[in-house]
Amino acid sequence: FCGGQLTQESLGWLSEEKKKKIREINLSVIGQYVDYLVKEQGVKNIFVNGTTGEGLSLSTQERKQLAEEWVTKGKNKLDHVIIHVGALSLPEAKELAKHAAAIGASGIAGIAPFFFKPTNKDTLVAFLREVASEAPGIPFYYYHIPPLTGVKIRVEELLDGIKEQIPTFQGVKFSDTDLLDFAQCVKNNKEQFVLLYGVDEHLLSALAIGASGAVGSTYNYLGKKNNLMLEAFAKQDLALAQRYQFCTGEFLSFVFKLGFGVAQTKAVMTFTSGIPMGPPRLPLLSASVDFIEKAKAKMESLIV
Template identity: 55%
Template sequence: MSIMAPASDKNLTGLVAATFTPFTSEGEINLSEIGPYIDYLTEKQGVNSVFVNGTTGESMSLSVAERKILAEAWCQKAKGKLDQVIVHVGCMSLKDSQELARHAEQIGADGIAAIAPSFFKPSTADTLRTFLYEVTSVAPTVPFYYYHLPDFTGVKVLGRDVLEGIEKLIPSFRGLKFTGNDLMDFGQCVSHSQPHWSVLYGVDEQLLAALVMGAQGAVGSTYNYMGCHVNKLISAFEKGDLNQARAIQFKMQELISYAKKLGFDLGVNKQLMNELSGLSLGPPRLPVMPCPYTHALSIAQKYHSIFPEC
């Protein structure tokens, strides 16, 4: 077991955009949009870190080769513009995850993350930790974040149980992205975290609750186009202005609730990003279906009626 320390010890805090994968109309990766995408995040949304090749990025619908190409492009184009690029390397196959972890280390990613495998599921925290250790063992100098997403993976192991003794097994461990509604489990993760860990929340419509519990930041898809408003929520919370923080959170909930009535899946979310950002990120990849244009337009209109210009 390696005891090498990770290359970077800067904490991952604040808003982290879970990025969409740009495709052409033919469904091929479109790297030309990544530069403008980064400029949009930093200049329009005040978001300075990204989580690449995750759920929003349709990673499980991409080949290993495609994920490498995307990760490298994000890392290259982020230099001097973004604070951190976290590359998700989780796969169903341990060997594929290791290949992506090695590659992330080679291209200078600021961190890697991995989700639990969801076909052959780890049934215990110990099994899941062992899997995560094997992933990180090939890239021991890169900060590692566990991506906790039980509703998608079907792995019902508590996040707190996964953290038990994890840094002894994985010295590069630096926190987790907790995407779940179990705030008791989330609170236990925060309570038992170390000062150099980052506990990040991933349910955008409940961010304020997570901040109260001690979240140091958040990773989410809506921060791609609502980041400037959510930054105001965080700022209000830090100043103790809970009325203002709640007002912004309630607006987010109003928008997301409206979108859910129209079927707020990844296809709708991606098309909404196209409408609000002016970027051309293309359609999703099957089995996710493209969004009916009228749905995205209706949600975009609702967004503009709720939120003022940043």
């Protein structure tokens, strides 16, 4: 999550000073957004500065400011605030990890570096271990997102023996559709790692395989429906759980055809919550007015 004010199309008529301002992060909406997520979506666990929050497009300073604001505004309201601290530069990732621990984050997470990439498990673990060791008092999660990092090291392999290397290792945010790899993680899970699934349109399948929970962008605006899906699944009402999963699927398959990414997610979050999420940062461009109109109509038409 990363707040701002206006869409990029409307930048044209603004003064240079105003333009500069809306390209900056807008911390002032975070408090409101915490209340919205808790009250309207039933979401009490937050993953900050990840994909949706464009964490990798922010400066270290901005990432620290956002982390502080979420931890502060989430106090006594949120259960967990996990800060994503992954970066290409190991010193930067370490600095962010240390900072997250110092401000009282509940946990940290890290992706694999994706310019110079680890080519095997050992180098990836060595990198993550240095990051995690800067925050020895809080859990560390590996953020597996091969469609974006290009790092395809299987999680099953990564988890084998990782606790000895990284004592704070607690789990994985698994944002990939390789459900065989995910199933192997569940099956071999002697350490009771938390296995969070991150492809929202496939969550029900991952639950059937044994996911512990989920982290995803759509829970910003379909959180309530997803919670009802989790409830139905827990009660073994598969037919009802499917109806909720099909609802997320109906919306996503519609917007995928229009072109859907983080910029469009922000637009959807804005019209759903009424809180301005601001434009994305280059190289992303704001969603078009046409997209917003169509996505909004689709969202309003969703029935379970």
